Amino acid sequence: MVKKQDQVTHNAKPTAVESRGGKSTIAIKGTFPEKYFAKKATMTITPAIKNYNGEIKQLTPIDFQGEKADGKGQIINYKEGSGFNSVQNIPYDPAFGKSILVLNSTVKKGEKEIKLNEKEIGEVNMSTKRQDIDPKLVYKNQTSDGTNYYFSEHNYIPNNLVVKTATIFFDFNSDKLNWNLPFNQKEENKQALSELFPFLMDYDSIQSIDIEGWASPEGELRRNQQLSNNRSLVGKKWFEKELESYLKKQSKETKSFMKRLTYKLYDKGEDWDGFINALKNANIEDKDKIINVIQSQATKIQKEQQIQNMIAIYDEIDQKILPCLRRSYFKISCVENLRTDEEIMRLVNISPDSLTKNELLYAASLTNDMEMKKKIFSKAIELHPEDYRGYNDLACIKVAEGKTDEAKKLFENANVLKSNNDVVLNNLGIMSYQDKDYGKSEKYFNESQKAGMDQSKNLALVKDTIYTIDYQTKPDIEETANDDKTKKQKSEDD
Structure with a gap:
């Protein structure tokens, strides 16, 4: 052998x-x-x-x-x-x-x-x-299987309804303005009232100005209905006077502007729902018992009597809960983003600086032309260098062009401007994966997941190690070596 x-x-x-x-x-x-x-x-x-x-x-x-x-x-x-x-x-x-x-x-x-x-x-x-990937360029709201580079959210909603609210509070059994009341003295309430008029000036389309009058539920029913009606009227009178003063300070034309406004007044009566909700959130040990007692009464008169009984026992009901229910409530509804898609695309080409940041990025979503997208994202960076979205989105285009070094720098710039953004972190993770830096890729995917994006599929890709093997028989090795030797000798002879 x-x-x-x-x-x-x-x-x-x-x-x-x-x-x-x-x-x-x-x-x-x-x-x-x-x-x-x-x-x-x-x-x-x-x-x-x-x-x-x-x-x-x-x-x-x-x-x-x-x-x-x-x-x-x-x-x-x-x-x-x-x-x-x-x-x-x-x-x-x-x-x-x-x-x-x-x-x-x-x-x-x-x-x-x-x-x-x-x-x-x-x-x-x-x-x-690792498994080979072929990422797509998409927005988060688009359905796409597999791995994706994501464009940033443009946050533009056509014909979007925006609302501003504020409140004036009244004393018990009164419809007279009293700015010395504790709730009217609160800074957040003062701030909300002061923001009503600048808000009006920001929008071309004012849909409505709603003014609601409310009463606390412990008084006599007919009187409370009258109070709620009067409080809505007093609120309107105050609003018109303050708006006129604001317009004059801003050197705005007053009469024509005020004629455009439409008011809707509501006398809402007694605010029972508001009372129960405020009681639920109050720091009163027996609040559940109080609620059960009041709600078990058969008539409003009986309920009002129970509230009167509770006022004598619980100061918080008298001093905090009931005062916040006596009010005029202002709700201004406006519509923003009135430009049509065609108008936005026209302005992108002739006057991009006349568009808002969101309009500019929205325009890029309206075209499939990659060169046009690149032009828009570059302009977004030029006009709004502080906004991470232009950098992230231009980086996506650079990825499509195969310019990965430029894309990486842009993604990193976006990450500096907006750390912990799920989209940017996802894109850095995909880029690291394609660079075969799987440790860094996993880190970015984990951070993106913490920021709110589901990264279960991408994390599974990172952890799915594929082992490859290639085998050459000994004669093949010797033949390859001889071929290399022959090529080297020929090169030397040349």
């Missing part, structure tokens, strides 16, 4: 070019020729991979035995010979990324054990990779 060892043939082939689970597999096949394997002999073939630093990683030994030998291996017939096939798992180790597959065989007969010559049968190249 020792003398004829070269007659034993071996070859190997990966069972799959790609695999998962931290390992690759390779099938080693061989053939023992006729009249080779002694009947009382045993043999162990130990495959191993040897890297170019001389390190060795042994694989699973393969045992064989002759027809009359005591052993545990595959029986090989002396007269006919036999083939064998062994599937070997090769755990991935970067140190053995490029290795030689060798076979070390030991023959044993009786007490005698002989090691055969080590046999190199091929070269193994192992590496890792």
Whole structure:
């Protein structure tokens, strides 16, 4: 068997070019020729991979035995010979990324054990990779399977209704203005009232000015209805006077503007819902009991009497809950973004600086022309350098153009201007993934998820390591080496 060892043939082939689970597999096949394997002999073939630093990683030994030998291996017939096939798992180790597959065989007969010559049968190249991706450029509200680079939200809503509210509070059983009341003295309430008139001037389309008069529910029903009506009228009178004063200070034409306004007055009566909700949020230990007692009464008169009883016991009801219900409530409704899509696209070409930031970015969503999108996003950066969206969106276009270095800088600029933005972090994660920087990619995806975007699919991609293996038989290696040598010699001769 020792003398004829070269007659034993071996070859190997990966069972799959790609695999998962931290390992690759390779099938080693061989053939023992006729009249080779002694009947009382045993043999162990130990495959191993040897890297170019001389390190060795042994694989699973393969045992064989002759027809009359005591052993545990595959029986090989002396007269006919036999083939064998062994599937070997090769755990991935970067140190053995490029290795030689060798076979070390030991023959044993009786007490005698002989090691055969080590046999190199091929070269193994192992590496890792991730699934290839082909990201699309989309907006978050668009349906798209797979991975995506996202444009920023333009936040533009055509014909969008916007509302501003404020409140004036009144004393018990009164419809007279009293600015010294505690609720009227609160800074947030003063601020809300002062913002009503600038708000009106910001919009061309004023849909309505609603003024509601309300009363607290502890008084007599007819009187409360009268109070709520009067409070809406007093609110309107105050509003008109203050608006006229504001317009004069702003040097605005007064009469024509005020004629355009439409008021809707509502006498809402007693605010029972407001009372119950305020009571639920109050810092009163027995509030649930109080609510049950009041709501169990059959008539409004009985309910009002119960409130009177509670006022005598609980100061918070008298001093905080009921005073906030006696009010004039202002609600101004305006419509913004009245330009048509056609008008916006016309202005993009002739006067982009006349558009708002949101209108400009909205215009880019109206066209599929990448050059036009690039022009718009570049103009957005020029006009609004403080807004991260222009940088993020132009970066997406650069990705489509294959200019990844420029795209990366733009994404990073966007991230500086708007940290913790889910879209920007997603895009940085996709770019890192395509750069094969999977650690950084996972970091960005996790941060994007914390900022609100579902990143379960992208995180699964990052963690899904694919192990690749390539195998060359020894003759192929020698042939490649000879070809390289021939090319080198020819180059030197030239």
